[in-house]
Amino acid sequence: MNITIIGTGFVGVVTAAVYASFGHQVIGLDVDEQKISSLKKSQVPFYEPGLEELLKEQQAHHNLSFTTDYQTAIKDAEIIFVTVGTPSAPDGQADLRFVFASVESLAPHLQKQAIVVIKSTVPPGTLDKVEELIHSHTETAFYTAAVPEFLREGSAVADTLHPDRIVLGATNEQVFKKLEELHRPLQAPMIRVKPESAQMAKYAANAYLATRITFINQIADLCEKNGANVEEVVVAISPDKRIGAHYWYPGFGYGGSCFPKDVKELAAYSRAIGESDNLFNKVNDLNQDRIPKLLDNFEKKIGGWENKQVAVLGLSFKPNTDDMRESPATLVIPILLSKGASVTSFDPMADWQRFLRLEKMEKNHQQSETLKQAVKDADVIIALVEWPEIIGFDFAETKTTKQQWFIDARNQFSPTIIKKIGYHYLGLGRPS
Numbered sequence: 001m002n003i004t005i006i007g008t009g010f011v012g013v014v015t016a017a018v019y020a021s022f023g024h025q026v027i028g029l030d031v032d033e034q035k036i037s038s039l040k041k042s043q044v045p046f047y048e049p050g051l052e053e054l055l056k057e058q059q060a061h062h063n064l065s066f067t068t069d070y071q072t073a074i075k076d077a078e079i080i081f082v083t084v085g086t087p088s089a090p091d092g093q094a095d096l097r098f099v100f101a102s103v104e105s106l107a108p109h110l111q112k113q114a115i116v117v118i119k120s121t122v123p124p125g126t127l128d129k130v131e132e133l134i135h136s137h138t139e140t141a142f143y144t145a146a147v148p149e150f151l152r153e154g155s156a157v158a159d160t161l162h163p164d165r166i167v168l169g170a171t172n173e174q175v176f177k178k179l180e181e182l183h184r185p186l187q188a189p190m191i192r193v194k195p196e197s198a199q200m201a202k203y204a205a206n207a208y209l210a211t212r213i214t215f216i217n218q219i220a221d222l223c224e225k226n227g228a229n230v231e232e233v234v235v236a237i238s239p240d241k242r243i244g245a246h247y248w249y250p251g252f253g254y255g256g257s258c259f260p261k262d263v264k265e266l267a268a269y270s271r272a273i274g275e276s277d278n279l280f281n282k283v284n285d286l287n288q289d290r291i292p293k294l295l296d297n298f299e300k301k302i303g304g305w306e307n308k309q310v311a312v313l314g315l316s317f318k319p320n321t322d323d324m325r326e327s328p329a330t331l332v333i334p335i336l337l338s339k340g341a342s343v344t345s346f347d348p349m350a351d352w353q354r355f356l357r358l359e360k361m362e363k364n365h366q367q368s369e370t371l372k373q374a375v376k377d378a379d380v381i382i383a384l385v386e387w388p389e390i391i392g393f394d395f396a397e398t399k400t401t402k403q404q405w406f407i408d409a410r411n412q413f414s415p416t417i418i419k420k421i422g423y424h425y426l427g428l429g430r431p432s
């Protein structure tokens with residue numbers, strides 16, 4: 001099949017490389033010339049394990065190419081996937097500007113019976129607007145579908161090659177058949193639904209996972225006050241089959257490029273259709289307030305942030321990615337600096353300077369090359385992200401004789417071991 005992917009960001013590049021690996025002819029298109037020029041040289045402009053190798057392999061087989069030209073990319077395409085960004089607008093709703101711009105650009109070049117698939121996360125109702133827009137630019141007959149993406153950054157290639165399910169949102173038998181044929185090599189369950197259900201399923205999945213994180217954070221806060229240990233509570237509730245042992249992460253709240261925006265968008269979408277009093281508003285508020293609240297609590301315990309040397313370990317929003325969009329560090333570091341602390345940080349992959357350039361932020365600090373350098377002379381260590389390099393580090397090696405605090409933001413360390421080394425240990429919802 002001839003397949004085109006519009007928007008070669010995280011989702012787009014991974015999707016393009018995986019479809020190419022099935023033997024299809026895939027073209028990736030982006031308006032970002034720099035990105036396309038890197039991809040042409042098999043250089044992935046972000047860190048995603050295994051992606052560069054897959055890209056190189058498919059380009060060597062001549063299955064995968066990249067362009068900035070819509071006509072080249074669309075004229076022979078049987079299926080076009082739109083994977084452009086859908087950030088939150090100022091009112092919280094999904095900003096669909098990039099989706100509509102890409103659809104307007106592709107419409108004049110569509111071949112007969114092509115299928116335009118929206119893979120970006122968009123609210124129900126978007127497909128009607130997409131169809132209207134295409135009709136206003138072409139007489140050619142076309143189809144549309146909604147196939148939401150469920151990959152996770154950090155394991156995107158494996159997630160795309162081994163998905164739990166493929167959700168196909170369409171209204172036409174031919175479209176279902178063609179999309180099933182494309183995804184058959186994945187040997188995953190394929191679920192046929194209405195486009196609106198596919199779009200709701202994506203929001204429902206992310207909102208549920210974000211709510212689960214918020215839920216256990218609330219329980220951790222109660223444990224903090226009553227002497228219970230949240231880690232023991234998790235062990236005690238997990239055998240209940242209705243609850244399960246997976247995905248319990250008490251911590252500094254959820255971050256990243258998807259959960260915060262998708263919860264915000266679902267809350268705004270609910271309000272826009274008349275459901276003002278909704279759970280997602282509350283989940284979003286609790287998560288937004290979490291880091292300032294935790295830093296205030298820790299401030300009392302350590303006797304103030306002012307003039308403290310703080311080592312922040314982990315800048316990305318989770319391990320195995322260099323993505324810093326809405327990562328805890330991007331909230332923690334500016335607060336610490338505004339309270340008079342000096343900050344050094346370490347991350348195996350993420351680059352604070354690059355983030356400042358992308359986000360046009362000014363809050364600077366010293367990012368160290370090594371973890372050892374970052375924690376040297378620290379009064380407080382905050383282990384924010386569970387990178388193996390951070391969890392596996394021997395903190396005894398760098399312990400000095402001065403009083404030092406160790407904040408374990410993801411409850412990843414043994415309080416007994418950290419205390420034995422000589423730190424004052426502070427976890428979340430577990431005894432210090």
Ligand SMILES: NC(=O)c1ccc[n+]([C@@H]2O[C@H](COP(=O)([O-])OP(=O)(O)OC[C@H]3O[C@@H](n4cnc5c(N)ncnc54)[C@H](O)[C@@H]3O)[C@@H](O)[C@H]2O)c1
Pocket residue numbers: 006007008009010011012029030031032035083084085086098101102105119120121122149150151152153257258
């Ligand atoms: N990143 C994830 O983990 C993830 C997971 C599941 C779903 N999603 C959803 O997938 C979508 C894409 O996310 P992402 O993280 O890959 O975004 P991204 O920001 O990494 O990439 C989006 C790309 O679209 C390009 N673009 C913008 N306008 C364009 C246009 N008119 N024509 C062509 N290209 C254009 C941008 O230049 C950029 O390269 C979003 O809706 C997101 O919510 C993301």
